[in-house]
Amino acid sequence: MKALITGATSGIGLDMARYLDTLGIDLILTGRREERLKKIQKELHKKPKIISLDLNKEEDVYKLYDKVKKENIDILINNAGFGLFGDFNETNLDRELEMINVNIKAPHILTKLFLKDFLTKDKGYILNVASSAGFMAGPNLSTYYATKNYLAKLTMAINEELRCQKANVSISCLCPGPVNTEFNKVAKGKFLVKGVSSEYVAKLAIDKMFKRKMLIIPTLKMKLALFGIRFIPYRLQLIITHHIQLKKNK
Template identity: 55%
Template sequence: MLAMITGASSGIGRDMARELSRRGYDLILVARRRDRLEILQKELKTKVQIIPCDVSKKESCFSLYHQVEDQDIDVFINNAGFGLFGAFEETDLERELELINTNIRAVHILTKLFLRKFIRRDKGHILNVASSAAFLPGPLLSSYYASKSYVLRLSEAVYEELRRRGSHVRISVLCPGPVRTEFDRVADVRFSVKGLSSEAVARYAIEKMLRGKLIITPGAMMKATRFVERFASEKLLLRCCYHMQKRKQS
């Protein structure tokens, strides 16, 4: 069994690598930081191939796929991504474009390439990492929320296409709430509620992915939040989300 993970050098990606290794999977780990990948490689018990790669660059995504296309990959996880905090007119445009390239374009390219490969074999799991942000509007984190909504809707659409063709390929999307990772430092925010541990989220995500669940939402709080959202107007959600995001300001 072989699994490949982008954004594997820290946080949920790193802990999903640990969980899959515990389950006996060999791994292909992808991230920008070779040194962190090498540290993780030494820790894991199964065979690990590391590929330093910046998936924010379109050419790197295609190069990454071509490096592994001859390998019999069973699980592909799109985990690379980051957030950017601030009012939309104030945030740095170049940084936002890098966010879009990482959170959307890379996910789109790699999902398509691995999906085609898996369909030809009629087997394989794809897990795209989104966020509970995908269900909500996101003032003060607008680009991040919008990018995760894209990941959610793309994954849902592909799921239905696969179902209708009777394919044995499975696609899932992980939508956690706050998780204790480096996300808050990179996005320059602090969460106003205590996040779940990255280890618990990774373990839950892998278990549900392997069972073929479409939308994976760890934690009772986020499940309850999704239920309540159905009864709120868009304008009320906007106001609530703004105040929630404002409390995150470092």
């Protein structure tokens, strides 16, 4: 089997690469930081193919597909993504548009292209890394939450289409709460609650992906929180989430 992982230079993507490597799966890893990709290539047993690119650029997304479409990929993991803390009237518009490109546009395009290929051969797995933020609105991290809502809901809708088609292709959505990665450094914030390790999240996500689970929520605490929030009025949800995000913002 062969897997393509976006955002494999750190955090959850890197740990997914490490875990898939231990399972003997061939890998194609992407990210912008070429030096890191080269280091990871040396570290892994099955010497992955590495492709350095910027998913903010639509042409790079199509170039990636063109480069790998003949590789007979079985697993697509749309993991690359980032956030940005701050009130919407203060955050940088260019950075947010970049976020929309990386968190929404790139996984949308790659899901569309690979899904068609996977359906043609009637096999394959797609794992989209959204977030628990995909089920809420997030004052002070608004664009990030909105992008993750898009990815989570898109993935769930496709999952239902595939179920009705009785396709042998599965699509899953990983929705973690706080995970200890480089996320906070990039987003310029910090977690209010203790994050879980990216090794734990990565292994669980891959195992559940192979079991064709639609929603993968790594901890019981987050499962309960996401269940409970359904019964809370929107205004109260917003007040709670805003409070949490303001405490996270440095």
